[in-house]
Amino acid sequence: MNNQMKQEAKEIISFVGGDENINGLTHCVTRLRFNLKEEGKFNEEKLKELPLVKGAFYSNGQYQVVIGPGTVDKVYDMIQEMITTKKPTATKEPSSNLNVLQKGLKLFSDVFIPILPAIVGAGILLGIGNILSAPGVFGTDALIASYPGIKGLADMILMIANTAFTYIPVLVAWSATKRFGGNPLLGILLGLVLINADLLSGAQLSSVISGDVTPEYWSIFGLNIMKLGYQNSVLPPFVAAYVLVFLEKHLKKLIPDVLQLIVIAPVAILVTAFLTFLIIGPTMNQVATWLTSGILGLFDFNPILAGILFGLLWEPLVVTGMHHALIAVNIQLIASTQQSFMLSIITIVCVAEAGADFAMALLAKNKTDRGIAVSAGTSSLLGVTEPSMFGVTIPAKFPFLFSILSAGVAGGLIMLLKIYAVSLGPSGPLSFVIIPAQFWMKHYLVMAIAFFLSFSLTFLYGRIKKLSK
The missing domain is CATH 3.30.1360.60 (Glucose permease domain IIB)
Known part of the structure; x- marks a missing residue:
């Protein structure tokens, strides 16, 4: 092999x-x-x-x-x-x-794809921890109540899972610094600075605004800078990393080689941190708030229509590579609100694709095509649809059309039933680990509808097409 x-x-x-x-x-x-x-x-x-x-x-x-x-x-x-x-x-x-759009999409892809294993892994652990600790999943009481011996394990799992989201600025700053061509270790240090324990947690910002919490300030040359951390933030470390690398590269041109080791790192980190706490962090936090509120507003304005459109468009976005930008958006959503309707819809889309694959397997004229379709369908059920799209459904055209139509129907149902995901994670039948337990039955019902609708439409059209010949 x-x-x-x-x-x-x-x-x-x-x-x-x-x-x-x-x-x-x-x-x-x-x-x-x-x-x-x-x-x-x-x-x-x-x-x-x-x-x-x-x-x-x-x-x-x-x-x-x-x-x-x-x-x-x-x-x-x-x-x-x-x-x-x-x-x-x-x-x-x-x-x-x-072009500018392609460069932007590529930039998001280059920065966020490397950290996906950590985010997805944390999401799966978060789901397992919730299953162990949530009441009503396996009986009236939570598993940790019925079996006290596993409580410590559940606590450890949740601690590990929450670490990835709480300290996500470290992951983003590392990946972005590496992508922009700087020293990744300086990126890690920058991320750690933004979540330092001496800073007020970013989650308490709303309490600061309401007056319930009084923040501390640095007084620097007459400027009062709030000691606010950026836990659960994506955009502030992303932009700060760009500034860090910009400074690092320009300092290398200005500082003699013999002094670079002792000058570049402290100057670049200090200036970047100062600018981040003063301007970059508050500005990017506001942008993130607008972005999150805008997306939630769209889904609140007409939830069912938004779900249908998102379900229809997800696979075409994957084909073009534009889905990487939405992955970054969903990371921000999860970090900010701990839930995402879009991720719930995405877990269903691949099942609609699988339905079309297995219908094409039945319609296949030879063993080779049947094997390719079954293999692609199995991959789709596990959340990976590229082999299906490029090997089966797009070449035949009509299966791809019926799969995205079925995904649109599923998206509308997801929003009708208000089913959300709590993290990035596996799609298809294994997605229960990122879907709250109270939605499991509804979620699998929508999944079954998506599969059988896509399967039926593809198979019936394929048979009619054969008979018409």
Whole structure:
């Protein structure tokens, strides 16, 4: 298997024009992302013939090759081994051919994808902790009441889970600093500064505004700066990291080499922290409040219509890569409000895609197509829809249409029933860990409707299409 994977990795290099045609290479959860010198050398048809490849296409200024979760990491490492001896800068990505929107989406993707494992892992643990500690899940009493021996375990699980969201500024500052080209360790230090225990918790800001809590201030050259922390914040550390890297790079140009070690880090951190507590933090907190209120306002204005539209649009957004921006938004929503209707809808969308896949398996004319459809459907049930979209539903067109229509119906039902998720986490049947227990029955009912509606529409249309021939 390993030798076969290496051979296909070599063929992927060949079909994108050879290692000399690769300007940059990164990967996300499921896809290899190439920046190529000569776009005409990208052989989409040959790539799609490889068993490892579930799809190949151009999006957001990159040539993307869909491999699948887990496997993509191995293939990426193999390709890097094959090309880095000749191209030590192969991981650098030129973006001069991207428009402003594409650059923005790519930036969000580059910053937030690396921290997703921590956020998703914490979300799963949060769900498990809630299952153990919430009454009414398995009987009248909570499991920790029925089995006191597991209370300590439940407390530990919840502590670990809440750490990721409380200290998310550290994750964001690290990833953003690395993405902007600065020293990631300075990013970690910046994130820790923003959540220092001596600062008033950001969660108490509303109490400060109402007058219930009196904050402390630094008095610096006549300026009174509130000692406010930025726990559960995303935008302040994101922008602060950019300022940190800007200062770091410019100081390197100005400071003699012999003094850089003792000058750059303290100056960059001090100035960035000062600007963050004075301007960046309050401003970005207000932007985050507007963003969160705006999204919640849209869902409050006409919840069912908002749910339908979001369900309809999610998979097209995944195809274009624009969903990465909404991932960042949902991280902010969860950090601010501890719930998201959008994430609840996303857990259902993949099931609608799976319904279309299994219908296509029944409609398949040969064993190979049937196997591809079943494999894609299984992947969709686990929350990974790219193999399905690029290998099954989009090529056939009508299954993709029926899957997103079914997802739209499911989105409307989710909002009608007011089912929300408490974190990012697994989609499909395993999503119960991020859905509050009181919504489980309703959630799985909507999931079943999405699956069977997509399956039925795809199968019936496919049969009618065959008979009409």
